[in-house]
Amino acid sequence: MPRTRIITAQSTRAKLAELGIQRTESYDRAARIATLSVDGEHGAIWLYLPDNEHLMIGAHKVPSNIVMLDQTRLTNAEKIFLLDLDPNAHPDHPMINGAAGNCRSVMAIPLVDMAVVVGQITIGFERPAEEVGDEAAEIAALWAEIVVSNLVEHSNIKAMLNDLTAAFSA
Numbered sequence: 581m582p583r584t585r586i587i588t589a590q591s592t593r594a595k596l597a598e599l600g601i602q603r604t605e606s607y608d609r610a611a612r613i614a615t616l617s618v619d620g621e622h623g624a625i626w627l628y629l630p631d632n633e634h635l636m637i638g639a640h641k642v643p644s645n646i647v648m649l650d651q652t653r654l655t656n657a658e659k660i661f662l663l664d665l666d667p668n669a670h671p672d673h674p675m676i677n678g679a680a681g682n683c684r685s686v687m688a689i690p691l692v693d694m695a696v697v698v699g700q701i702t703i704g705f706e707r708p709a710e711e712v713g714d715e716a717a718e719i720a721a722l723w724a725e726i727v728v729s730n731l732v733e734h735s736n737i738k739a740m741l742n743d744l745t746a747a748f749s750a
Contacts, residue, residue, distance in 0.1 A: 591629055599735040607638025614723035615640045615703050618716035622681050622704035625727055643680050654700050657692045660717045662709045675704055685709035689720045691728050701727065
């Protein structure tokens with residue numbers, strides 16, 4: 581059975597929840613490990629939904645109500661971005677203004693499924709981008725691959741269980 585992409589133009593929070601794709605301890609752990617493995621302070625795993633919406637499925641030291649900065653949303657499947665954050669440009673964002681964190685730079689790592697960017701891991705650092713080591717991007721990219729593999733496996737298993745339930749209910 582050929583599989584489809586995790587996220588499509590018809591994806592909604594409800595449809596993803598039916599596949600078991602939502603905020604879980606497992607994705608929180610993945611966000612924590614990815615963040616700490618590159619000496620970051622804060623991290624989140626985001627999935628992109630249609631109409632420029634996004635869904636946080638895992639986080640480390642990031643409150644649930646945080647909104648992803650539009651400037652960090654990725655479209656290129658092959659690039660990892662490391663950006664300095666200007667507190668004056670984002671005075672109301674709690675991850676930058678000190679309410680929830682003092683991020684001074686952010687790394688955005690694409691989550692790629694079938695050559696399409698379906699989300700990202702975002703890691704916040706409380707230091708400038710120039711102080712983040714080069715190997716951090718390589719390590720973070722490995723975590724992105726692991727997250728996508730888990731998403732695919734999880735959605736495949738859940739879809740199969742839904743099919744079996746429907747078959748036995750008929």
